Amino acid sequence: MTASDGTIVSLENVAKHFGAVRALDGVDLRVDPGMCLGLVGHNGAGKSTLMNALAGILAPDRGVMKVHGHDLTDRYSVAVAGQNGIRCVFQELSLCPNLTVAENARIFHPSLTGWGWKRRAGDMIAGKLDEIFPGHGIQPDDIVGDLSIGKRQMVEIARAFTVTDASLHLVILDEPTSSLDAVTSKQLLDFVRVEVDQGLSCILISHMLGEVLDYCDRIVVMKDGLVVAARAGAEFNRDTLVAAMGNVVEMEEIEEHEAREWQRGKTPVAVEAKTDTGNDWAPFIAHKGEIVGLAGLAAHGQTRMLLKIYEAAMRGRKTATVSGPVALVAGDRQTDGIFHLWSISRNIGIRSLRGMVRRGLIDPVAEAAMGREWQDRIKIKTPDMNDNILSLSGGNQQKALFARALASDAEIILMDDPMRGVDVGTKLEVYDLIRDEAEKGRTFLWYTTEMDELYNCDHTYVFRDGAIVADLTRKELSEEKVLQSSFKESA
Numbered sequence: 001m002t003a004s005d006g007t008i009v010s011l012e013n014v015a016k017h018f019g020a021v022r023a024l025d026g027v028d029l030r031v032d033p034g035m036c037l038g039l040v041g042h043n044g045a046g047k048s049t050l051m052n053a054l055a056g057i058l059a060p061d062r063g064v065m066k067v068h069g070h071d072l073t074d075r076y077s078v079a080v081a082g083q084n085g086i087r088c089v090f091q092e093l094s095l096c097p098n099l100t101v102a103e104n105a106r107i108f109h110p111s112l113t114g115w116g117w118k119r120r121a122g123d124m125i126a127g128k129l130d131e132i133f134p135g136h137g138i139q140p141d142d143i144v145g146d147l148s149i150g151k152r153q154m155v156e157i158a159r160a161f162t163v164t165d166a167s168l169h170l171v172i173l174d175e176p177t178s179s180l181d182a183v184t185s186k187q188l189l190d191f192v193r194v195e196v197d198q199g200l201s202c203i204l205i206s207h208m209l210g211e212v213l214d215y216c217d218r219i220v221v222m223k224d225g226l227v228v229a230a231r232a233g234a235e236f237n238r239d240t241l242v243a244a245m246g247n248v249v250e251m252e253e254i255e256e257h258e259a260r261e262w263q264r265g266k267t268p269v270a271v272e273a274k275t276d277t278g279n280d281w282a283p284f285i286a287h288k289g290e291i292v293g294l295a296g297l298a299a300h301g302q303t304r305m306l307l308k309i310y311e312a313a314m315r316g317r318k319t320a321t322v323s324g325p326v327a328l329v330a331g332d333r334q335t336d337g338i339f340h341l342w343s344i345s346r347n348i349g350i351r352s353l354r355g356m357v358r359r360g361l362i363d364p365v366a367e368a369a370m371g372r373e374w375q376d377r378i379k380i381k382t383p384d385m386n387d388n389i390l391s392l393s394g395g396n397q398q399k400a401l402f403a404r405a406l407a408s409d410a411e412i413i414l415m416d417d418p419m420r421g422v423d424v425g426t427k428l429e430v431y432d433l434i435r436d437e438a439e440k441g442r443t444f445l446w447y448t449t450e451m452d453e454l455y456n457c458d459h460t461y462v463f464r465d466g467a468i469v470a471d472l473t474r475k476e477l478s479e480e481k482v483l484q485s486s487f488k489e490s491a
């Protein structure tokens with residue numbers, strides 16, 4: 001059932017307020033069949049709110065929502081979106097962690113009933129995973145909560161593209177590659193392109209501007225709840241896109257990967273560890289003041305190494321040698337990072353409580369002062385730091401986790417893919433902050449799925465199958481070398 005103009009969805013003048021925050025301030029958006037639409041904007045610009053409205057999760061305060069030309073404003077809901085072939089892959093993944101991969105797939109398909117439904121659901125999701133992510137290594141009977149965040153993201157994406165009886169018209173992908181490595185991200189984006197060429201439509205929300213520029217037919221830029229630019233993808237380049245987002249960063253800054261002066265071994269060892277495999281090409285060593293990268297395909301032992309070091313420092317385990325207090329910026333912020341019931345300020349201050357306790361109680365003035373300082377330093381977008389942490393956009397929650405680690409007394413900071421969902425302007429500021437703190441003697445161990453971020457590191461260990469397979473200096477580092485090491489024996 002398609003209206004005469006062929007549009008899948010059109011939103012007119014859609015607004016949504018959360019108290020004083022105008023998350024959407026009158027947005028128009030239109031998606032046509034066979035279109036990959038890129039949606040970009042700074043953290044808190046309103047992208048996820050707009051997509052939540054489109055997925056039927058949030059009811060707008062005003063505006064018109066039309067699907068296939070029909071005005072559904074008054075009766076729009078998740079069920080109506082689903083019936084009209086609109087699905088969403090959420091930034092904060094929506095899988096049930098206690099169910100298997102197959103059972104999670106079944107949730108989207110009520111028609112999968114009767115004898116053998118589990119096997120059929122398993123075959124369906126396995127087939128889609130094979131199609132999108134060949135070599136994914138996920139089994140239909142895996143419990144979702146046991147999977148790494150990258151694999152969970154893959155399951156959530158594959159599930160969104162499964163089809164049984166109802167047809168699929170539009171898949172909204174909210175930062176789908178944020179936990180995927182370069183190889184898996186490309187598999188997904190190539191798949192999306194094929195689907196779009198066959199008539200499906202996708203909305204791709206991403207802070208990876210290269211992805212949006214390379215894969216989207218049309219790009220819409222949001223700023224402070226408004227659409228500020230909407231043009232054919234080919235009419236943008238990185239400069240004009242960054243400028244449209246309202247970022248004051250210059251392109252040279254983004255591309256500048258100038259190595260800092262660093263002589264390895266001139267400072268004492270801060271961390272020494274080995275993987276469990278016994279196959280390491282080099283021991284894992286970080287010196288005081290060093291920025292050490294952890295690279296390779298996702299879930300090849302990088303997070304395990306960070307947790308091993310964390311446990312050695314926090315619980316006195318002999319799994320690694322650590323010279324001082326550590327703080328961890330968790331990669332899976334919903335599960336391991338934020339305290340969901342607490343305010344933003346308390347979430348930041350929790351790692352520094354010792355310095356804030358007066359007569360056995362947390363000093364609210366000190367806590368608020370720390371919150372305000374970090375709000376200014378890394379621009380956490382909120383009207384009130386006493387608001388609940390969940391009132392922040394995804395990228396702003398991630399900034400709060402950064403602030404927690406940097407505000408603490410930790411001499412060693414472990415970062416597990418810490419820039420998930422952080423916008424381009426903030427990233428550059430955080431990179432500078434990390435450099436400054438390293439100059440002052442802090443040690444950073446930085447696992448990242450973003451190749452470009454490794455250029456901020458003094459040297460980089462590449463992991464494969466749980467072992468260290470290469471140790472690249474800043475000068476030796478290249479995407480090709482990291483990929484080579486990720487697939488071959490050593491580099």
Ligand SMILES: Nc1ncnc2c1ncn2[C@@H]1O[C@H](COP(=O)(O)OP(=O)(O)OP(=O)(O)O)[C@@H](O)[C@H]1O
Nearest residue numbers: 018023043044045046047048049391392393394395
């Ligand atoms: N449930 C909520 N309660 C209060 N404020 C909210 C809520 N959800 C979103 N907001 C606010 O609305 C604004 C837009 O948030 P949204 O999540 O849409 O941004 P975004 O563009 O998706 O950001 P990011 O790139 O960080 O994911 C932000 O200022 C955010 O703090």
